[in-house]
Amino acid sequence: xxxxxxxxxxxxxxxxxxxxxxxxxxxxxxxxxxxxxxxxxxxxxxxxxxxxxxxxxxxxxxxxxxxxxxxxxxxxxxxxxxxxxxxxxxxxxxxxxxxxxxxxxxxxxxxxxxxxxxxxxxxxxxxxxxxxxxxxxxxxxxxxxxxxxxxxxxxxxxxxxxxxxxxxxxxxxxxxxxxxxxxxxxxxxxxxxxxxxxxxxxxxxxxxxxxxxxxxxxxxxxxxxxxxxxxxxxxxxxxxxxxxxxxxxxxxxxxxxxxxxxxxxxxxxxxxxxxxxxxxxxxxxxxxxxxxxxxxxxxxxxxxxxxxxxxxxxxxxxxxxxxxxxxxxxxxxxxxxxxxxxxxxxxxxxxxxxxxxxxxxxxxxxxxxxxxxxxxxxxxxxxxxxxxxxxxxxxxxxxxxxxxxxxxxxxxxxxxxxxxxxxxxxxxxxxxxxxxxxxxxxxxxxxxxxxxxxxxxxxxxxxxxxxxxxxxxxxxxxxxxxxxxxxxxxx
Amino acid sequence: xxxxxxxxxxxxxxxxxxxxxxxxxxxxxxxxxxxxxxxxxxxxxxxxxxxxxxxxxxxxxxxxxxxxxxxxxxxxxxxxxxxxxxxxxxxxxxxxxxxxxxxxxxxxxxxxxxxxxxxxxxxxxxxxxxxxxxxxxxxxxxxxxxxxxxxxxxxxxxxxxxxxxxxxxxxxxxxxxxxxxxxxxxxxxxxxxxxxxxxxxxxxxxxxxxxxxxxxxxxxxxxxxxxxxxxxxxxxxxxxxxxxxxxxxxxxxxxxxxxxxxxxxxxxxxxxxxxxxxxxxxxxxxxxxxxxxxxxxxxxxxxxxxxxxxxxxxxxxxxxxxxxxxxxxxxx
Numbered sequence: 001x002x003x004x005x006x007x008x009x010x011x012x013x014x015x016x017x018x019x020x021x022x023x024x025x026x027x028x029x030x031x032x033x034x035x036x037x038x039x040x041x042x043x044x045x046x047x048x049x050x051x052x053x054x055x056x057x058x059x060x061x062x063x064x065x066x067x068x069x070x071x072x073x074x075x076x077x078x079x080x081x082x083x084x085x086x087x088x089x090x091x092x093x094x095x096x097x098x099x100x101x102x103x104x105x106x107x108x109x110x111x112x113x114x115x116x117x118x119x120x121x122x123x124x125x126x127x128x129x130x131x132x133x134x135x136x137x138x139x140x141x142x143x144x145x146x147x148x149x150x151x152x153x154x155x156x157x158x159x160x161x162x163x164x165x166x167x168x169x170x171x172x173x174x175x176x177x178x179x180x181x182x183x184x185x186x187x188x189x190x191x192x193x194x195x196x197x198x199x200x201x202x203x204x205x206x207x208x209x210x211x212x213x214x215x216x217x218x219x220x221x222x223x224x225x226x227x228x229x230x231x232x233x234x235x236x237x238x239x240x241x242x243x244x245x246x247x248x249x250x251x252x253x254x255x256x257x258x259x260x261x262x263x264x265x266x267x268x269x270x271x272x273x274x275x276x277x278x279x280x281x282x283x284x285x286x287x288x289x290x291x292x293x294x295x296x297x298x299x300x301x302x303x304x305x306x307x308x309x310x311x312x313x314x315x316x317x318x319x320x321x322x323x324x325x326x327x328x329x330x331x332x333x334x335x336x337x338x339x340x341x342x343x344x345x346x347x348x349x350x351x352x353x354x355x356x357x358x359x360x361x362x363x364x365x366x367x368x369x370x371x372x373x374x375x376x377x378x379x380x381x382x383x384x385x386x387x388x389x390x391x392x393x394x395x396x397x398x399x400x401x402x403x404x405x406x407x408x409x410x411x412x413x414x415x416x417x418x419x420x421x422x423x424x425x426x427x428x429x430x431x432x433x434x435x436x437x438x439x440x441x442x443x444x445x446x447x448x449x450x451x452x453x454x455x456x457x458x459x460x461x462x463x464x465x466x467x468x469x470x471x472x473x474x475x476x477x478x479x480x481x482x483x484x485x486x487x488x489x490x491x
Numbered sequence: 492x493x494x495x496x497x498x499x500x501x502x503x504x505x506x507x508x509x510x511x512x513x514x515x516x517x518x519x520x521x522x523x524x525x526x527x528x529x530x531x532x533x534x535x536x537x538x539x540x541x542x543x544x545x546x547x548x549x550x551x552x553x554x555x556x557x558x559x560x561x562x563x564x565x566x567x568x569x570x571x572x573x574x575x576x577x578x579x580x581x582x583x584x585x586x587x588x589x590x591x592x593x594x595x596x597x598x599x600x601x602x603x604x605x606x607x608x609x610x611x612x613x614x615x616x617x618x619x620x621x622x623x624x625x626x627x628x629x630x631x632x633x634x635x636x637x638x639x640x641x642x643x644x645x646x647x648x649x650x651x652x653x654x655x656x657x658x659x660x661x662x663x664x665x666x667x668x669x670x671x672x673x674x675x676x677x678x679x680x681x682x683x684x685x686x687x688x689x690x691x692x693x694x695x696x697x698x699x700x701x702x703x704x705x706x707x708x709x710x711x712x713x714x715x716x717x718x719x720x721x722x723x724x725x726x727x728x729x730x731x732x733x734x735x736x737x738x739x740x741x742x743x744x745x746x747x748x749x750x751x752x753x754x755x756x757x758x759x760x761x762x763x764x765x766x767x768x769x770x771x772x773x774x775x776x777x778x779x780x781x782x783x784x785x786x787x788x789x790x791x792x793x794x795x796x797x798x799x800x801x802x803x804x805x806x807x808x809x810x811x812x813x814x815x816x817x818x819x820x821x822x823x
Contacts, residue, residue, distance in 0.1 A: 418814065420811040421807065421808050421809065421810065421812055422812060422814075423770065423771040423775060423814065424771075424814055425770070425772045426772070426775075451766075451768065453814065454719075454721055454724065454768050454769065454770050454771075455719055455767060455768030456719075456768075457767075457768070
């Protein structure tokens with residue numbers, strides 16, 4: 001079947017409803033400060049699909065969320081307040097992650113997933129938000145959620161997904177996500193008191209911290225490590241306070257923060273080594289994304305320093321440790337459970353294993369970043385199967401565009417990518433001058449791609465031919481993408 | 492690239508393609524090796540615009556105009572512009588008839604299908620400006636009475652860029668009325684030899700007959716307007732024009748009329764290929780002929796001998812073409 005546009009009629013005008021997605025930050029209205037909502041909407045406008053900064057949306061949102069705690073960090077008078085200020089960013093960070101994930105899903109046409117993620121954000125706002133304007137904020141949030149769902153583009157308007165096997169990639173992503181979630185769950189299980197709390201202290205130390213003005217924590221340690229509570233502090237309002245100590249770390253958040261910082265380092269390495277990027281001034285959004293990555297990582301590490309585990313982590317962390325016993329476990333005034341150190345030794349072992357695994361993963365990430373610019377290894381002979389597109393992308397239009405993208409990716413790999421000011425035809429002519437064997441498959445591919453791209457004309461048989469032409473291009477390019485092969489000079 | 496494998500175009504676009512091929516072949520009987528300029532001239536005429544041919548003497552400017560007129564079956568008038576030419580010599584004049592006691596309008600040579608304004612820059616600005624209304628509105632007003640010009644109406648003007656003695660540079664407003672400014676250019680050695688052989692006997696222009704009629708031209712113009720231009724290509728055309736305005740060597744860049752011209756000529760070029768949609772190559776092909784004569788360069792650039800065409804080339808290099816991204820460069 002050939003789809004043609006009726007030339008006698010002007011193309012139908014349609015409202016670009018993807019702009020409705022900009023309403024998504026309003027979902028968190030009852031939880032987030034107004035400046036964050038407004039700034040998030042601006043970031044979404046700047047990172048709409050197709051814009052250069054689109055890939056950095058999450059990091060830009062993280063930067064915004066992290067910026068909110070910067071004044072608190074600057075105003076901190078001691079280390080405990082610094083940690084407390086860092087922790088105030090955690091709900092915001094989690095919120096923008098949900099926001100970004102939900103939007104990404106909606107833009108990809110996965111309405112259920114996107115609605116679910118934004119719904120979680122709304123639920124979080126309902127549970128954590130407060131004040132007289134809560135109802136209004138929730139109402140506006142619900143309305144914004146509906147607008148965002150309406151803004152999910154139709155199949156023809158969706159940004160194309162990159163080639164490379166959508167199905168398998170998604171499966172692996174799910175597996176990796178489930179594994180990470182399990183790992184983090186294990187890491188957040190209640191663990192015994194770190195030995196650091198048992199160490200001898202020469203003099204009485206006293207640490208006070210005020211978090212959000214709501215709670216006051218006070219603890220005094222004796223010379224033998226036992227707790228000594230001053231007179232009058234034995235009421236229920238007095239909580240135990242674990243002294244801030246670099247050895248008392250919430251490992252999962254430290255690892256996550258460290259990974260983010262490492263990711264920033266990998267990106268910098270890639271940016272300075274990549275031939276395409278070398279000499280090009282970094283764009284504003286690249287710098288902002290880098291700052292977001294570093295700030296988020298720093299906040300996670302800083303905020304994970306264990307001040308008051310019980311207040312921080314509902315699931316325990318190092319909290320709910322009771323007793324003034326010789327093991328150094330703290331007793332909670334007003335009652336608390338006792339978790340003997342010996343019975344939970346296996347959790348520490350598991351934690352260590354998980355920590356080692358994550359370190360290995362981080363090392364692998366660095367290795368991948370370091371070798372990112374190496375040409376791909378030659379593959380076995382034979383036609384390279386094109387990836388199967390997702391079911392919703394099986395229209396002929398999308399198949400042809402994906403085939404062209406695939407060919408373009410193959411050419412880019414050997415330094416024959418399309419320059420921004422080149423038309424597809426000019427690019428093909430230049431490539432054909434450099435590699436004459438590619439002239440015919442590129443001509444065939446462009447004869448099918450150009451009507452799709454600029455005329456919305458496609459046919460099923462044309463899509464199959466385009467895929468065959470893209471395979472030919474990939475096959476002809478493969479020998480020169482091998483390491484050591486001479487890359488042809490650009491024409 | 493070629494578009495030979497494209498889906499079959501609609502019937503009226505196929506007719507445009509046949510029409511263009513026939514005219515092009517006919518013109519090629521007179522002019523050797525001028526397919527590109529003939530194609531752009533045809534695109535300009537299909538868009539409903541007027542053409543300014545600028546080149547050295549003897550390169551075939553007048554011959555191109557005559558061949559086009561003959562091929563399209565348009566009535567053809569030629570006016571040799573001189574410093575003593577008056578506006579009424581072009582547009583017409585009201586003459587008093589004693590017998591009836593009334594003034595009668597005697598149409599000037601502008602009332603024709605194709606007017607060749609030869610060496611237009613030799614006429615005074617007043618006479619040049621007499622063409623403004625005719626070219627812009629398709630009408631002439633004399634003694635308060637407006638007279639419609641026949642349709643189709645095309646002006647092909649020529650000027651010599653090397654002679655400045657006794658010439659009057661066309662004002663910007665007049666230049667903007669010309670859709671395209673084209674240069675015919677010298678033929679190659681082989682083409683010149685071929686031309687000598689062809690013109691040894693009688694000149695083929697004398698026997699050149701029409702291959703289409705004015706009604707075919709009007710139908711083709713209607714078909715061209717239906718060629719699809721995507722929103723992003725419209726944006727691309729407008730961005731190119733806007734970029735000429737911000738170019739450091741330009742004091743006055745292209746205006747909205749230039750963007751309209753880019754869109755129209757790109758549609759015509761697509762139709763000449765039998766395509767029902769515009770591609771970026773059409774816009775890039777049209778841009779030099781549309782933008783260069785609309786630019787007013789800074790004095791420093793003029794003194795340095797910078798041609799406007801190089802500014803247009805800069806603009807084309809700087810503006811990204813709307814196409815699928817090669818790769819998300821640097822995407823995090």
